[in-house]
Amino acid sequence: GKAGNICIQNPWPGCFMTIWGDRDRFVKTYFGMYNKNPDSKDWRDWPYLTGDAAVEAPDGYYRILGRIDDVINVSGHRLGTKEIESAALTVEEVAEAAVVPVNHDIKGKEPELYVSLKPGFEASPEMQQKVADAIVFQIGKIAKCKNVWIVPDMPKTRSGKIMRRVLGAISNNGDVGNVMTLANPEIVEEIKNMVS
Template identity: 45%
Template sequence: PGSAARPFFGVVPALVDNLGNIIEGEAEGNLVILDSWPGQARTLFGDHDRFVDTYFKTFRGMYFTGDGARRDADGYYWITGRVDDVLNVSGHRMGTAEIESAMVAHPKVAEAAVVGVPHDIKGQGIYVYVTLKNGEEPNEQLRLELKNWVRKEIGPIASPDVIQWAPGLPKTRSGKIMRRILRKIATAEYDGLGDISTLADPSVVQHLIDTHKTMNVA
């Protein structure tokens, strides 16, 4: 691993906190770009709204890269990872992969995907989609068992706030889980999912939406 060094001519990066406030000097935060630069994409073909939502909605007036980064005393930038893959729960940073690994270690779980959702007290809550192994039936007792399992494997701070049963997860044909879609469903933003026709199994999305609507969550 190494530094991405200093910005190239015409590129004006900055680090901001989760409220969009610019952080000066040696620091760590969300990596944004403050102005346009040579070669910048201006839209997504056939889906401009998604382009705006993805890159400009999180921090108004700034291009959000989706990465976390730190800037050292010499002004060099170091990429710390995708912000989507890191949760900030009550000031504790943890990777979604860590929670997912703990969840799939349970003998009844085939697959799991974790996303962060807004939480009034903790900042971010932990929302987990779980696909059970063939022959296993979802129920409230198992849901509680899985929450306790994660508490034991990682600690109380990692205990899921919500577990939603999923017959399958929205994936591209190459097998990549579309967390953007999962995050939208978890926050009931059903109309902002974008084009799902490229998914390996688009029908999974509607099933997840229908299930979410029956749950007592946002």
């Protein structure tokens, strides 16, 4: 499916009411993006922008991609992680994608991509190249990833959220921290061994 921003049509009890001292900024940031009639007083004309992105799967469910404001600054170009991950998901064999920033001496940061494949597909250099090519085709050469790692599974919380923090620590040779709260803590060592 096609990726997009998650909006909530009706106000929910958990939505906050304002930004202290700046109501206009609050309305513009969270309600103004998809408003088609700025003069309207009807709340149905003001969908709430959650700040998250999702893609609709063929089964009708939505897969949360992450925050829309997550960016990687590559040589002064701000690349959205959502766009890179969405480009990787255009490859039919890819089930999940997560991009993390990697330190670079000249560019500042560059993207590094982790993907897991759908059942029945095998990791190969050709598959890595296919994913890398899809990103360059969809976005451009500026989004070329340092590496495309095909992993057996992503480190996830028990609710299914991909832990990009853990992947970022692995890519930057940092401390992954306590991973025992993950649903699949064993995958962290497996990914570390692949990357190092």
